[in-house]
Amino acid sequence: MTSATKTLVPTIATIIEAFDETPDVKTFRVKIDDEAAAAAFKQRPGQVAELSVFGAGESVISITSSPTQTEYLEFSIKRCGVVTDYMHTMGAGDKFGIRGPYGNGFPIESWKGKNLIIIGGGIGLAPVRSVLNYAIDNRDDFGHITLVYGARSPEDLVFKWEYERWGAVKDLDMNITVDCGDDKWSGKVGFVPTILKEVAPSPENAIALTCGPPIMIKFVLQDLAEMNFAPEQIVTTLEGKMQCCVGLCGRCNIGSLFICKDGPVFTLAELNSLNGDF
Secondary structure: OOHHHHOOOOEEEEEEEEEEEEOOEEEEEEEEOOHHHHHHOOOOOOOEEEEEEOOOEEEEEEOOOOOOOOOOEEEEEEOOOHHHHHHOOOOOOOEEEEEEEEOOOOOHHHHOOOEEEEEEEHHHHHHHHHHHHHHHHOHHHOOOEEEEEEEOOHHHOOOHHHHHHHHOOOOEEEEEEEOOOOOOOOOEEOOHHHHHHHHOOOOOOEEEEEEOOHHHHHHHHHHHHHOOOOHHHEEEEOHHHOOOOOOOOOOOEEOOEEHHHHOOEEEHHHHHOOOOOO
């Protein structure tokens, strides 16, 4: 069997825990059954996996756990189609297939010593959470960390169970917001780009990474440019456009590149050089 063929063969994993994040997002902690395959699965922050739900299909899902978490992999999955709908019926003990990891991931090693501005919206926090937790677990390697994260409502915020831990990390500025609060919400209210402008992070020695709804990203990019972030300092991930992950289906081409083979992580400078709609 060639290495190219091996990438198309899923390895079996078992769900060891599954819990609801929001009414339509569920987090799965899974462990690859075969010890050798588990040891060989070395992901970088920002990479993805192709999850095979037997009898339902496959779906590309970002790996939201940091490589520093070695006991299991985490996938936070929004219910939005046949495969993800089925996965929301699964729980501890159930099995599915995993292919990967795929993609280039975030160049986290080159960011050592830099300040990190992490901007997420909704389930878009899942891919960049891997960077956040990696930086926390290697805290002395990075400068100031700013988190700006928001969702439509308090019940749509993901990873609420991590906020207390994140808030206790030294030199980490948390800014959690919702578009519309409720009677119990005492935090910030406002769209992510609005809160980002209020926070006004400095571009000096900084990297800004963002993921979320396209309309949010559009305004975040505009705001970062107004704050004098250079295109080389702005990083995003386009894993939502991926399908086969091996460059065969042609679904994810952008300009002359395939997101699955050349991305999904790109700087804004790289995206601006392409003749594609990202």
